[in-house]
């Protein structure tokens with residue numbers, strides 16, 4: 125008779141699984157709570173402690189850690205000496221281990237959980253049994269996921285519980301215990317960048333392809349995610365998000381998080397094509413649209429207020445890939461869902477993520493940095509020019525500064541009255557980015573302000589801006605040749621503000 129050891133925290137379906145196994149000729153061995161559940165359901169099972177000769181001790185910290193069980197799991201059936209040692213010690217082989225673990229992650233997620241409770245929810249005996257069974261996958265089946273019970277039963281019934289099936293189940297065990305340990309390590313680790321950087325993600329969905337159709341891709345989430353994110357957004361309408369959609373939508377969320385007043389951000393290829401802030405969302409959308417009526421076509425739009433009928437009507441006039449908002453009114457949904465190809469995402473924007481790490485794959489490794497959470501305070505600002513910015517200019521400079529932070533470097537943004545007018549993104553020289561922004565703004569550049577993500581190595585950007593009619597500039601400062609730019613500002617009567625903070629985004 126085969127033997128299965130069942131010890132589960134998540135007791136979903138365990139009675140029916142055990143009962144089916146018993147019917148298929150398995151002798152069941154089980155622990156405390158699991159055993160009770162099985163016996164209450166009328167499933168015959170042997171207590172693990174009857175085999176070990178030890179009652180559970182230390183509040184359950186030790187219940188299955190015993191050679192009578194681990195010997196049965198780990199013995200290599202191909203080795204006579206192992207089988208002899210089992211026989212000498214009156215130990216019966218265990219053929220299947222069904223274990224799932226104390227809920228460490230769920231405990232961490234509880235805001236009220238004490239350190240003591242969290243530590244008690246680190247399972248020791250469970251991973252030991254699972255890892256033992258998975259290591260011995262030549263002969264032993266390891267089942268960690270209740271969703272696999274049916275599949276395992278089918279395999280037994282069809283004589284298909286073979287090595288490849290056991291190997292797949294074993295790999296699942298090691299992925300599971302690795303994630304379990306990664307979460308524990310994350311909880312205990314104080315350093316930002318320890319000697320081993322252990323990350324773990326859970327699959328949200330497979331994607332049809334990556335950035336290009338010949339690339340494979342999938343979307344994963346952090347096991348613990350409470351802040352604003354696409355992984356917790358609800359899709360109200362439209363096709364599955366693509367890889368590029370997710371990248372762009374993620375960039376749009378980062379941008380919209382900068383703004384407190386009603387704002388609309390339109391994104392193309394992870395850069396803002398237009399950002400508008402106004403007293404209501406309707407006007408904010410009009411501004412974002414007018415910023416660049418060409419590029420918004422097929423773009424991704426994020427709003428930080430409820431999308432109502434009026435805004436939806438305007439949005440419905442053009443083709444948008446995605447609209448994101450904290451809420452949509454019923455009539456807005458009715459209008460927008462008339463469009464088959466639009467995707468509507470409801471995103472909780474209450475809490476934004478801080479203190480996160482950004483990971484960028486490089487050949488043979490990964491670069492890790494803290495996210496660009498930096499924002500400027502009035503105290504760190506410096507006003508080096510003869511002309512000082514007016515209050516209205518300061519408002520627009522602050523608006524443009526938030527925008528330029530999210531533009532690919534070298535980045536220049538022109539703005540006026542809380543509307544971007546020109547965005548120069550991803551240029552290999554700064555004056556080139558400025559020329560693009562100025563050209564895009566056209567006549568509207570007159571009286572606008574300019575934001576630059578990094579300092580001016582030369583005064584040429586100031587000169588280009590001045591000739592276009594820019595009246596105020598915000599930039600980090602810190603170049604050896606700052607004075608040249610200051611002189612150029614003074615020559616044209618431009619007010620310049622130094623932030624002492626750079627926002628490179630490569």
Ligand SMILES: NC(=O)c1ncn([C@@H]2O[C@H](COP(=O)(O)O)[C@@H](O)[C@H]2O)c1NC=O
Nearest residue numbers: 133155156157158185187188189248249250
């Ligand atoms: N310490 C041990 O020897 C031990 N053996 C099994 N467990 C865990 O105890 C749980 C099941 O306990 P029960 O059957 O009493 O509800 C499972 O999550 C299992 O992983 C153990 N607990 C924790 O470390």
